Every structure is written in C-alpha cells, then in structure tokens.
Amino acid sequence: MTAGSHPEHTVELSINGVPVAVQTDVRSTLLDLLRERLQLTGTKKGCDHGLCGACTVNVNGRRVVSCLTLAVSIDGATVLTIEGLADGEQLHPLQQAFVDHDGFQCGYCTPGQISSAHALLGEHARGDLSAASFDGPYTDLARGPETLSTNEIRERMAGNICRCGAYPNIVEAIASCLPECGR
Amino acid sequence: MTADEAIGRPVNRVEGDDKVTGRARYAADTALPDVQYAVLVQSEISHGSVTSDSLEAAVSRAEAAPGVVCVLSPLNCPPLQMLPEALTWDLPLERRPPLSDLTVQHRGQHLAVVVADTLENAQFGASLMDLAYDELPALLTAREVLDGSEGGNHGDDRMVRGGVYQPDHFVKLPEEKLQDHRGAADEPAEGTRISSRFTTPENAHYPIELASTIASWDGDRLTVYDSTRWIAGERQTLATYLGVPVDSIRIVAPLVGGAFGSKSFMWMHVALCATAARMTGRAVKLVVSRDQMFTSTGHRPRTEQHLSLVADAQARLTSIEHHTLTETSTVAHFCEPAGLSTRFLYRSPRMVVSHTVARVNRPTPCFMRGPGEAPGLFALEVAMDELANALRLDPLDLRITNYADQDQASGRPWSDEHLIECYRRGSDRFGWEHRPHQPRSLRRDGVLVGWGMATATYPGRRMPAGCHVHTRGDGTVEFSSATHEVGTGVRTAMTQIAADAAGLQLSRVAFFSGDSDYPAAPYSGASQTTAAVGSAVFEAAGEWKRRVLEHVITDETSPYARCDLSSVDIRGGQIVSIQSAQPSTPVASLLATADSALLDQLTFTSGSEGAPEDGPVSQSFGAHFCEVEVDEHIGRASVTRWVAVMDCGRVINPKLARSQVIGGITFGLGMALMEQVPYDPGTGHALGEYYLPTHADVPVFDISFVDGTDRHLTAFGARGIGEIGICGVPAAIANAVYHATGRRLYDLPITVENLLSPFGNAPQDPTS
Numbered sequence: 001m002t003a004g005s006h007p008e009h010t011v012e013l014s015i016n017g018v019p020v021a022v023q024t025d026v027r028s029t030l031l032d033l034l035r036e037r038l039q040l041t042g043t044k045k046g047c048d049h050g051l052c053g054a055c056t057v058n059v060n061g062r063r064v065v066s067c068l069t070l071a072v073s074i075d076g077a078t079v080l081t082i083e084g085l086a087d088g089e090q091l092h093p094l095q096q097a098f099v100d101h102d103g104f105q106c107g108y109c110t111p112g113q114i115s116s117a118h119a120l121l122g123e124h125a126r127g128d129l130s131a132a133s134f135d136g137p138y139t140d141l142a143r144g145p146e147t148l149s150t151n152e153i154r155e156r157m158a159g160n161i162c163r164c165g166a167y168p169n170i171v172e173a174i175a176s177c178l179p180e181c182g183r
Numbered sequence: 184m185t186a187d188e189a190i191g192r193p194v195n196r197v198e199g200d201d202k203v204t205g206r207a208r209y210a211a212d213t214a215l216p217d218v219q220y221a222v223l224v225q226s227e228i229s230h231g232s233v234t235s236d237s238l239e240a241a242v243s244r245a246e247a248a249p250g251v252v253c254v255l256s257p258l259n260c261p262p263l264q265m266l267p268e269a270l271t272w273d274l275p276l277e278r279r280p281p282l283s284d285l286t287v288q289h290r291g292q293h294l295a296v297v298v299a300d301t302l303e304n305a306q307f308g309a310s311l312m313d314l315a316y317d318e319l320p321a322l323l324t325a326r327e328v329l330d331g332s333e334g335g336n337h338g339d340d341r342m343v344r345g346g347v348y349q350p351d352h353f354v355k356l357p358e359e360k361l362q363d364h365r366g367a368a369d370e371p372a373e374g375t376r377i378s379s380r381f382t383t384p385e386n387a388h389y390p391i392e393l394a395s396t397i398a399s400w401d402g403d404r405l406t407v408y409d410s411t412r413w414i415a416g417e418r419q420t421l422a423t424y425l426g427v428p429v430d431s432i433r434i435v436a437p438l439v440g441g442a443f444g445s446k447s448f449m450w451m452h453v454a455l456c457a458t459a460a461r462m463t464g465r466a467v468k469l470v471v472s473r474d475q476m477f478t479s480t481g482h483r484p485r486t487e488q489h490l491s492l493v494a495d496a497q498a499r500l501t502s503i504e505h506h507t508l509t510e511t512s513t514v515a516h517f518c519e520p521a522g523l524s525t526r527f528l529y530r531s532p533r534m535v536v537s538h539t540v541a542r543v544n545r546p547t548p549c550f551m552r553g554p555g556e557a558p559g560l561f562a563l564e565v566a567m568d569e570l571a572n573a574l575r576l577d578p579l580d581l582r583i584t585n586y587a588d589q590d591q592a593s594g595r596p597w598s599d600e601h602l603i604e605c606y607r608r609g610s611d612r613f614g615w616e617h618r619p620h621q622p623r624s625l626r627r628d629g630v631l632v633g634w635g636m637a638t639a640t641y642p643g644r645r646m647p648a649g650c651h652v653h654t655r656g657d658g659t660v661e662f663s664s665a666t667h668e669v670g671t672g673v674r675t676a677m678t679q680i681a682a683d684a685a686g687l688q689l690s691r692v693a694f695f696s697g698d699s700d701y702p703a704a705p706y707s708g709a710s711q712t713t714a715a716v717g718s719a720v721f722e723a724a725g726e727w728k729r730r731v732l733e734h735v736i737t738d739e740t741s742p743y744a745r746c747d748l749s750s751v752d753i754r755g756g757q758i759v760s761i762q763s764a765q766p767s768t769p770v771a772s773l774l775a776t777a778d779s780a781l782l783d784q785l786t787f788t789s790g791s792e793g794a795p796e797d798g799p800v801s802q803s804f805g806a807h808f809c810e811v812e813v814d815e816h817i818g819r820a821s822v823t824r825w826v827a828v829m830d831c832g833r834v835i836n837p838k839l840a841r842s843q844v845i846g847g848i849t850f851g852l853g854m855a856l857m858e859q860v861p862y863d864p865g866t867g868h869a870l871g872e873y874y875l876p877t878h879a880d881v882p883v884f885d886i887s888f889v890d891g892t893d894r895h896l897t898a899f900g901a902r903g904i905g906e907i908g909i910c911g912v913p914a915a916i917a918n919a920v921y922h923a924t925g926r927r928l929y930d931l932p933i934t935v936e937n938l939l940s941p942f943g944n945a946p947q948d949p950t951s
Contacts, residue, residue, distance in 0.1 A: 006249045006304065027303040036302060041212035042205015044440070046391040047473040051872075054391050082205035095203040099195050102842050106670025107202030108392040108440025114203060154878040163391050163441050164670050165849030166842060167881045 011075045015040070016084025024071045031055045031066035034081060042082040042111045046161075053160035056112040056119075057081045063119035082111035085118060094118055097173035105164035113160045117174045120156050124148055124178070130155045148178055187755040189679040189689050190899060193838035197675045197694070198438070198668065208437040211395035211470055213408040218397065219252055220302040221459055221469040222309040223452060224295040225478065226287040229321035229867040230544040233257075233285050233294055237315035244311040245297050250304030253463050254312075255455060256295040257282045261462075263424045263454055265342065270420065273354045274448055275481065275517040275549040279342040280424060281451040287316065288343060288513050289546045290867050291478025296455050298467055323867050325487065325510045325541035343513050347541045353520045353555070358593060361518060363526055365591065366533030371493055371501045377570045378491040381562040382930045383913075384859035386483040387873055388551055392440020393473065394450065394480045398457040399466035405457055406433045410440065413447040413706035414665045414699045420449040425457060434699040439669040439707075443850070444551040445480045446669075447706050452479060477860055477869060481549030484510045484519050488562040492570050498584050500531040505563065507538045512547040516540075519548070521559030524640050524910075526592040527802075528563065529585040545867065550708060552850050556641055556910040561854075561931060564637035564914030569927065577620065578918065579610055582638055590800040598799035598895035599902075601830040602638070605806040605889060609636075609828040612885055613808035622925040630814045633923025636807060637911035643801030643832065643893060643902035644711040645794040649702025650719035652727050654785035658771035660685060662723060663695040666704035666716045671905055672839035673712050677720050679835055680899060684724030686753030687770065694720070702788050710803075710903030713835060718791035718897050728753050730785055731770065742768065794896060801896040803907045805829040807848070809882065811919040818935035820920055822852055822882040829886070829907060832893035833900030840904050841886045847908015848884070849876050855913035856880075859932055 012021045015038070024033050031048075034040040034057070043066060046054030050068040057066045058080040085092040094117055097103070104110040127144030132155035136145055145152060153171045162170065201207040224241075226233065235258075242254045263280035271278045281293050295312055299305035322328050322345075329347055338344035353359040370376075397408040405427070411417045414434045422429040439446060456469040471479055486509045493502040505522040522536035551557070571578040583606060589596045610616065618634045619625065625632035653661040662681045668674050677694040685692065695701065704716050732751050735743040735758060742765060743751050743758065750761050757767035774782075794801065810824040827844055834840045857874040892900030913931055920938070921927050928937050 006307075025301060025303045027307075032302055035212075039214050040205075041208070041214070044209075044391070045211070045393060045470065047393075049473060051473075052391055082203075086204055091200065091203065095200075098203045099199040102196065102838050104196075104199075104202055104670075105672070105842055105846060106390070106392065106441040107198070107207050107438065108209060108390070108670075110202050110207075111205050154881075158877045158879040161391065161875055161877060163389055163443070163850075163875065164842075165846030165876070165881070167849065167876075167878045168845060168884055169842060171878065 009072045011071055013074070014078045016081060026072050028071045029067050030057070030069040030071045030074065033071040034066065040081055040083055044108055044111055046109065052109070053116060054109045054112040056115045056160065058115060058119055061122065063116055082115055085114065093177050094173070097176045098170070101169045101173040101176065102166065103170040103173040104166050109160060109162045113157070113162065113170055116157060116160045120174065121177065123156070150175065189682040190833070190835050191837070192679070193836060194675065194679065194689065196672060196839065197678055209392055209395070209440050210397065210408045210410045210436060211468070213397050215397060215399055215466045218466045218468050219298050219300060219463060220305040221296050221298045221456060221467050222305040223293055223469070223471065223475055224297060224309050224312040225475060226290060226292040226294050228287055228316045228318050229290045229323060231287050231316050231318040233287060234315045234317060235285060238285070241312040241314055242295070245308040248304065248308040248311055250300040251297060251308040252300065253298040253459060254295055255282065255298070255459050255462065257285050260458065263458070264426045266420065266423050270423070272516060275515045275547050276420060276448050277451060277515045277547055279514040281455055289478070289544050291475065291546055293451055293455060293479070296459050298459050298463055321544040321867060323543055323545060323864070325485070325508050325543060328541035328543060329508070345513060345542050347539055349537065349539055350518045353518070353523060359520070359523055361520060361538040363534065363536045363592070370491065370504065370533070374493040374495050374501055375570065375573050376491065376493045377566055377573060379566055379569065379929055381488040381490065381565065383486045383558040383561060384931060385485050386551060386854060386858050387477055387860055388443040388445035388481065389873060389875060390441030390443060390445060394446060394452065394471040394476060396453050396456040397466060397468045398460040400461050403427070404431050406435065407453065407457060408435045409453060410446050411436045412439055412442040412667045412669050412708065414667065415703040416447065416706060417449045417453065418699050421454060421457060424454045432699070436667050436697040438697065439667050442669045442707065444549060444554060444708060447708065448481070448549055450480050478546040481547060482860065483551035484517065484548035486519055486521050486558045488521055488558070490562045490566045492566050494570055494574060498574050498576055498581055500529055500585050502533040503529065503531040504535040505559070507559070509538065509540055510543045510545065510548065511540050512545060513542045515547040517548045519558060520555035521562065523555050524559060525563050527587060527590050528638060528640055529582070530587040530591065552847065553641065553906045553909040556906065557851065557854060557913065560637065560639070560911045561913040561917070564911055565917050565929070568635070568918040568921065575620070578636055579606060579615060582606065590802065593800060596799045598801045599832060599891045599893040600802065600804060601889040601891050602804040605804055605828040605830050608887065608889070609806040609808050609826050612887070613826040615808060622922050625923070627812065630812045631923040633811050633813065633919040633921065635809055635811070635915045635917070635919030635922055637915035637918065639805035639807060639829070639907050639911040641710055641803050641907040641910050643714065643803055643896045644709045645714040645718065645896055646705035646711060647790060647793045648704040648715045648719040649788060649790040650723040651702050651788045652723050652786060654727070654774065654782050656774060656777065656782060658774045659691050659693060660687060660727065661693045661695060662720050663701040664704045664716050664719060665699050665701040666696045666712055667707040668696050669707050671707065671712060671843065672836060673707070673716065675839060676713055676835045677716060680717050681720050681724045684721045685728050686755070688756045691756055691771065702790065710905040710907065713901045713903050714897045717899065717901060719789070721898055722791050723789045726789055727785060731773070734781060734784070735773070799895050801893055801902055803829070803831045803902050805907055807911050807915040809915045809919050811916060811923055813920060813923040813938055815924065815938060815940035818939035820856055820933060820938055822916060825882045826885045828889060830889045830891055831904045831907060832891050832896065832902035834888050835901055837888070840888065843904045844886045844908040845884050847906065848912050849881055851909040851912025852876050852881065852916065854909070854931060855916040855933060857932055
C-alpha cells in the first residue's frame, strides 16, 4: 500500500432522522465514523472489542455494538444514537428515569445503557425471549413475557458493563418505563 | 435538616441531563481542528532491550505507510527530564522518562508512538512495527526476587532499581506506619491461635472510559485535554518531564469516565502525546487501547499476606500479626498498604505489622479503590471468621467482644464513631440472629446457602484545596475548583454545600470542575474530595455571605443599613433580619441592581487547610452482611442479598451516597469472585479476559447510614464515602462461601474450580 491509496467509500445513512452521505475509510467502524468524522461523540469507546457495550447504538431498529460494525457494511441503514432519543429539550422517558433513579455515576457507559434499554423495550414489545424467559411460565415462551421481571431486565442488559456499579438503579429506571413504553 | 437545607436532600445529579443525552463531554470528545491520531507501540518482552536495527527498520516501514506523519521512538525522542526524588519516592510516578533508551523493564513498556492523519492510518502504521529483542532473564514475582541471589535492596541511586525493601510509612503520612509494633516482643504461648496465608491477584481498575489525551501547543503554551483525576499533579509532573514552566500548561479534564484510583500520577502516554504534538506542530489525540490499559495506567498489585491471631479463653485478642509481601515495578515506588487497618480495627495488646515490597519486571502498580483495605481486610476479616469458628462463637459476637473504642495506633479517641450501631442495625436488617452456626446448614432450591459478614473501615482524610467564587449579575453564584467529576457526584455535593453555606437556593448556585485555570485541588482519591474541596467551598460560600451582609449593613440605601452583622442572615435566597420584623429581601434583586464594584467584591478566590493534625481521629466504619448461593454441581457462587450499614459522617446526598456504596460493594464482588489479570507465569504474557460483574451478577441491596456528623474533620460534618463500600466485601463473601460449603478459601478470586464438588474432595466437617 502506498501513500494516498487507502480505499475510501461513500456511505449513505439516516442518523437520528437526518440523511448523511459521508466518505469513510473502508477500515472505519461505525463508532469511529460517528465520533471522529461526524462529531457525534455521545456514543462512547470503552473497549473497541465488543466486550463492554458502551458503544451500543440502534441500526435498523436493532441494537449493535458500533465498535464491531464496519461503517461500509451498513450502507443505507437507519441509525439511532443517544443524541436522537430526546424530543428537542424533552427527555425520552427512559432518559428521565435514568436521571431520577440515579442510573449512572461517571456517565460514560450511560449512552450505551440507554440505547440498549431503548432497544430492549422494543424487543419486549415484539415478544422476543431471553434466557431468563425460560425461568418463567411456559406460556411466556409462545408470545414472550407479558411483563419483564427484574431478572429478565438484568439478563437482557447483561451486555452493558457499568464499572461504577449503578446496576440496580438502571434496572429500576428501566422497570419504571415498562408500563408506558412497553407493549 | 430544615426544609431550606440542601445538604441531606436526595437531589438528582446536576450534570444528569448531559449524561443521558450524550451532551456530556469527556476528554476524547473534545473536537479540535486538524487533530492527528497517535497509537502506542509497546514491548512484548518483560526484560532486555529492543535491537536498534529492528527499531530503525520498523520506524522506516511505519513512516512510509499512508498518512503517517511521524514516528516517535528512542531514536528521535527529545530527552525528557527526570522527576525529582521528592515526587517519586512516595507516589507511583515513574523515575524513568519514556523512550529514554532501548532497554525494556516490563511487558507493555512504550517503545514508539505512531502519529498519522487518521486513526485507521495510525493503527495500520503501528501494526508494521515488528521489533526484535535481546532478552534478559526476568523476575516476574515477588517470591522470585525474595528468593533470588539479588534479593537485597539495590540501585537506590538509579532510575532502575531492584531487590526488596520495606517502606517506613504510607505516602506522606508518617503516622500511617507500614512497619509497626505494639506490646510484647513474642507472640503469647497460650490461647487459641489462627495462622493463615492469603493471596490476592493483580486487579485492573477497568474504568469504562479509556485513558485519553489530546495535546495542543500554541507557541510555548500547551493545553492538554486529559482523562485525569489529578489536574494539579499532572501539570507539575508534565512540566518537569517537558522542562517547561508549570504555568505554561493548562490541563482540562471535563468529565472523567470513572477512575477508581487510575488516571492519575500521570502515566507516560501523556508526556509522549505532548511531545508528539510539539514535534509535529499540530494537535495530537492519543487514546490508550483497552489492552494497553492493563500495562500502562496502573493496577492493584498482587499480595501475599500472613495473618496470625491469638485469643484468650474469653475470646479477647491477645495478639495480632499481619505481614504483607507485595510488588512494584523496577522504575517506580508503590506499596499496597494491606496491613494499615490491622493496627487499630480490633483491640489487641500486641500487634505486629510489616510490609515488604519486591521490584519485579512488571508494569507499575498504583492505588485502586480501597488501597490496602480491600486486600488487607480480606485477610483480616477471613481470619476473624476462622477464629470465631475455632472459638465456637458467632463471628459478629467475636467482633463486638474485640471492639476498639479508640484509635490504638495513636492512643487518641475517634472523632465520630458508630461501629457498634452499624453491627446491630445491620444484623437486625439482615436477620443474622437466625444464622445456624454449622456450615452447610442452609439450602434452597437444591443449592447451598451461606451467610457471611465483615467489618469495613477507611480513614477520613482531607488535604488543602482552593475555590473561586464568581458572582454574576443574573443572580447566580458560580463556585469552581480544579477538582474532578469522576462519577462520585462531586459537582452535585459541592452545589449542595455551597447553597447551604451561602444561604441560597440550589438553582442559584453552580459548581465547575476540571480545569487547571481554577484554584488547585488534591487528587480525587482517598475518599477526601467531599471533605477537602467541600471545606474550600464551604468557607468560600460563608465568606461570600459575609460580604453580602457586610454590604447591606453599610449601604445607606439598604433597609438593613446600620444593622448589626449578627442580626442579619441569608436564608433560602432571602436576606432576613433575625430580630426585627423587617421584611426579607431576595438576594437576586440585590444582585440584579448591583454595580460592578459590588460584583467584584463578591468575586474572589479562597482556600481551606488540610485535616487538623491533632485531636481526635477521623475514621469511617461500616458492617457488611451478605448471602450467597453456591451450586457445587457447576461451581457457581451467586451473591443474592446484601445489607450494609455505613458510618461515614454526615451524608450530603443520600441518593448519591447509596449509589457510591452499591458501586463499592459491586467492585468488591468482582474482586471476590471474578477479577484477576491472568498471566502466563513463564513469560509474563497476559492470557484470557478480565471478568467484571454485570447486571446479572449483583444482589438485592439494603444500604443505610448511621446518623453521624464529624465536626472535627469538616465544618459540615462529612467525611467521605468513595472507598468504604468495597472495604471488607471480599471477606464477607468468602465467609459466606465458607458458611455455605465448609470450604475455607484463602486465595482470590474464588472461581469455579474452588467450588466444584466432583473434583474437590467432599468438604470436611470443619468443626470436627
């Protein structure tokens, strides 16, 4: 490879409802594209290896770790990041619940936690199961659990690490949103 | 607490909305035009040197790669200055400047920095840096150093030192003796004796925010955006390394994404990032990778601890000995002070504590949440559980029997101490009285259940700090200090303290941190920020109030003109007259019409002193009670229930305080059951992953605080709360595992192979 020859590619994305066409290095992850090219720095780099969940965003309605998502692999996708959850100055109920329940300390994993929780609400509404669903009544397995127990929320959020240990407060925050945000 | 008071109210974090919307800014979020990206290249051996041929060839390859601007290496790095011994003798600041020669002292030592126009190009350039080494034998464990031919302390006049040594005291605190002795020379021959050996592994702080630095020069002035929790120390250290005046450097640490003891004592990548920016003439951004965090930003070093307890027939301790062997690197000093709390936690006429540090060819360790207490109380509190068992006593009764009603180390009384109340309340809330004495007595759903407890303790500390007050015409008052919001809630707590001391509503007060342009503050560690910076804010806010009142009694147009100073006050944002029926006046209206002279008078900088050196001793205490379930078929221990009662002085914000204690316990749960940096013993190469507690691993928490107030340490009664949560936690879990299984485990972490029944022998009846 010689200077200047590294391949670039233009990707077209809808990010938080805004259409974006951006040139990107084919090696670039969605995480680095968001942070370093588009200055959407709300999404955080915690490990760059898909271990910690801090970089979680929603792509086409599903949660992904953006550090393991090559930007060029999602050309044409709809991306929702932490910056796109609030309605102007009006916080999303999940965001308000995280503030009220003290669902964070340093706040660095928080965008990933909230993005994960936001997708979790959608997954629950869709009837998706988790490993914890198999501990509940068998009727849950057909259509998904009607409500989410604390253990269900813990299991479904287990991919997002919080080193400050705000876990119980995060679970309370999510549980408080289930009646109005769930199905 | 009155209705007007902000202290004691469970208010939300002042930066909460920023943190849930992605607006919150951390160092790596700083956008600078034309920033370049740096990637570190590190040694893959533990001891020896990189060959100059291979380094020259690697640098040539990387320099030819697309987008690479510069490769900083020992071949071209401008010499960095050595730190004075005054900085390195008691803190883990490295004596050896980075890239100073081709020698390697530990795996993961920085050998080069590749700077490029994009992150991808910098990473590709760094991937071309294959290096060859001349290897030397490496000493990788304290035992190897102790048993080796060069065991004695040597090289004290050099940057690179070897052997073992015994530091006299902890950091700059001569009274916190690392080698200490009380009472008779020999251990008593009579009594019940417990003697056990404990080991704790290397732990990583693992803050989710990676260590991140952006350095930008404007002529001779350097601005560094950094994820640091010690702005003042970093500024001084960096100025020394670079050989520039301290006041030519500005450090900005907007918000810090967790630290837990790391992100301080200035790690080498910061100096290299600043050097690369100076060499290239453009801003450079360097984010340490998760792998590199294990070798380049500190860790909790391994310990081997020997603990002996002797008790008489009445279960009173007659002797306590605690000997710690731990490790530091060959290029920096650090001693994990595991035995400090053994000197005073239980009453004992005889006490011997020692600490021995071995210099190994491994990266530099540093403070980590509960430094000393976390590994030390694991040993002490498990040994107390063993002793209770040997005496056929309840473990809680043994502790109450040996309660120390004053600080035996100094002979001085405690300033504000409620340990017995912590024990009693925790025991009641947990239902400890229903605990069967015999292990393996409790079962639930086919698994074993065990209950364990431990005492927690951590010193109340306070160093000098400064605070600036800025009064704005819109009626708000801004306080600032070069402290750091690492997630502890300092901005919220400081806002509450300022509001009460100034007599203002919370909404009229703001607190700013994270910039060396603000007055200096100590490192955010040792659980001292609330006491240290809080005292500076409290005094500044009190002075602000005095100046406002002084103004209104001397201003002839004021309704309070010629009142006595003691007859007026500011409460809830209103100037009030205490004696007369004079109506109150909002401070906001006074400020709205204030001329610039008055606003200037109400804008000033002040400071507060460190903790008083005499008088009673400020020390926090607490009691942990927990339940674990152990499934011996799959070797799994799960912590299901936790009761903690803490004695930390006055609680500024109960919501945030509860979060802090839960976080500390979760940290300790990881230390007990998961966390270790695993190395290949022969090569020192890291193996496998570092496991941390997740959502699915934590128990149900019941956290409460006794109603204390420590007026000796601070005017507002607080001590500190960051560290005490973890203290005693690994012991409480190990004791509960013993109660569940009958297995006494002395080595952390307690993992699957310790608990599986098919592979271990069936546990013996421990009392037979």
